[in-house]
Amino acid sequence: MTLAGHTAFVTGATGAIAEACAAQLVRDGARVMLMARRAEGLDAVIARLCDAVPGAQVHGFVGDAMDQDAVGEALQAAHALAGRLDSAFATVGGGGFKPLIAHTAQDLRDAFDMNVVSAFHVIAQAAPLMRPGGSIVCLSSGAAQLTFRHLTAYHVAKAALEGLVRMAADELGASGIRVNAIRPGLTRSGATQGLFDGGATPAFLPEYPLGRLGEAHDMAGAVRFLAGPESAWITGQCIAVDGGNLLRRSPDLAPLPFANPHYQET
Secondary structure, eight states: OOOTTOEEEESSTTSHHHHHHHHHHHHTTOEEEEEESOHHHHHHHHHHHHHHSTTOOEEEEEOOTTOHHHHHHHHHHHHHTTTOEEEEEEOOOOOOOBOGGGOOHHHHHHHHIIIIIHHHHHHHHHGGGEEEEEEEEEEOOGGGTSOOTTBHHHHHHHHHHHHHHHHHHHHHGGGTOEEEEEEEOSBOSTTTHHHHHTTOHHHHGGGOTTSSOBOTHHHHHHHHHHHSGGGTTOOSOEEEESTTGGGSOOOOOTTSGGGSTTGGGO
16 A cells, blocks of 8 residues: 555654654655755755655754744644645754763753653644644653663653554544554764764674664654554554564663763763
8 A cells, every 4th residue: 555645744853763764754755844954954854865765755944842832833834735734743852961969950851852851842833734644653752661871861751752652542533543653773974973983783683582783764664654544453563573572671871882871071
């Protein structure tokens, strides 16, 4: 089943996972509205997608997914492309390494805003534009389930995001709108390249039954499935796309240099 006629919206579009998933949606025939803060990076992603898929309908909106008004404007622009909005993929999030007792209350607030509030903006403003059958997908993490030393704020925020996904799925189900999430394991991207370069791979691999870490394209099939009609009776789920990591545990990265809060000073 293709996505011909489908309109999709993606936040954080300059991220590796967002771009890979947008590429899959475009290959299957969707028109896509991409939102990101940096115009130059957004233009580069659009160019790559159009080069990869001749005739692709890829549009961009420069704005911050933390800004409620900007998200609303971007979603309205996506809907205006063809008078419909079929799916939305909320990818904005993140967090840094810091021991629990070194956290401040503001660290937790910042992580909540980045990982939860940014997704809430998408859910709350995309749903009224969707017909029954619409799909919203959020980018969670295996860290929502597995505790991870020195990732306290991120862990708590992603767990909260999954609570939001379940609540939204329950409330929006009566309108025929589905809300789900994917939980990547450690996946190579601009934000995580330091982990790959900093010696984390040997620590991670024993916790991944499939014997390798993730690449952005590994997420694309799951997001495409959740966005499309094949998953029409699936909602409120957080699907692990993690090489089996949730069968085991998180590695202890605390001894590695980049997990040291003074790493940048040494």
